Amino acid sequence: ETGVTQTPRHLVMGMTNKKSLKCEQHLGHNAMYWYKQSAKKPLELMFVYSLEERVENNSVPSRFSPECPNSSHLFLHLHTLQPEDSALYLCASSLLAGVGEQYFGPGTRLTVT
Amino acid sequence: TQLLEQSPQFLSIQEGENLTVYCNSSSVFSSLQWYRQEPGEGPVLLVTVVTGGEVKKLKRLTFQFGDARKDSSLHITAAQPGDTGLYLCAGRDDKIIFGKGTRLHILP
Numbered sequence: 001e002t003g004v005t006q007t008p009r010h011l012v013m014g015m016t017n018k019k020s021l022k023c024e025q026h027l028g029h030n031a032m033y034w035y036k037q038s039a040k041k042p043l044e045l046m047f048v049y050s051l052e053e054r055v056e057n058n059s060v061p062s063r064f065s066p067e068c069p070n071s072s073h074l075f076l077h078l079h080t081l082q083p084e085d086s087a088l089y090l091c092a093s094s095l096l097a098g099v100g101e102q103y104f105g106p107g108t109r110l111t112v113t
Numbered sequence: 114t115q116l117l118e119q120s121p122q123f124l125s126i127q128e129g130e131n132l133t134v135y136c137n138s139s140s141v142f143s144s145l146q147w148y149r150q151e152p153g154e155g156p157v158l159l160v161t162v163v164t165g166g167e168v169k170k171l172k173r174l175t176f177q178f179g180d181a182r183k184d185s186s187l188h189i190t191a192a193q194p195g196d197t198g199l200y201l202c203a204g205r206d207d208k209i210i211f212g213k214g215t216r217l218h219i220l221p
Contacts, residue, residue, distance in 0.1 A: 004155070042117070043156075043201065043211035090155050098209070104155025 002026055004105035006091050012111045013081065021076040021108045023091030031097035032074040034066060037088040037107070049074060050097035081112045116140075117204050117212035125218040129191055134215040136202035137184040143206050145178055145185045150199040150214070192219045 004025045013019050034046040048056035049068040065077040088109050092102040118137045126132055144163045148156035160169050162178035169176045175188040189196055199214045
């Protein structure tokens with residue numbers, strides 16, 4: 001595997017479910033990011049991790065819970081989501097937080113029913 | 114609140130034509146990036162511009178950063194179907210913010 005991978009690619013969940021999104025980067029980067037991409041809004045930065053430490057949390061509801069066990073893996077744990085949370089969730093990584101090129105994964109298309 | 118406005122939102126043109134899309138803001142950025150996103154994929158970085166007035170070329174794509182570092186344009190010469198995609202600009206200062214994008218469709 002190369003670059004940034006995300007699983008699953010598609011997810012349908014009910015509002016009472018608990019699920020997790022997984023991201024893995026094979027680039028040796030130290031920073032990882034979660035973004036939300038909705039149909040009618042700009043790409044929104046949700047969380048930033050640098051060397052497994054959360055360095056940015058942009059007023060994201062607590063029903064989204066990130067986890068970064070090491071610099072190669074990033075998770076987004078989901079619980080009691082709302083239909084308006086349906087979106088494409090993109091993971092990205094960069095060598096250092098906030099600097100240089102970000103490499104994006106293909107995203108997880110989430111639908112909340 | 115910093116905003117990046119991209120125009121047009123949608124553009125559909127014939128193969129071989131030229132086009133320009135725009136990214137405008139009232140805020141100053143230390144740098145600005147352009148990404149292209151194809152269906153089912155994440156955005157891919159095309160270019161980063163840093164200096165006011167800077168022009169960068171990537172084959173048939175020409176990127177310009179405004180003198181005041183508040184706006185940018187992307188010009189495509191002789192568009193091809195492979196240029197189809199969502200073009201996003203992103204301004205960087207202490208944070209990164211994205212525009213909504215221009216969805217470009219090149220008709221063969």
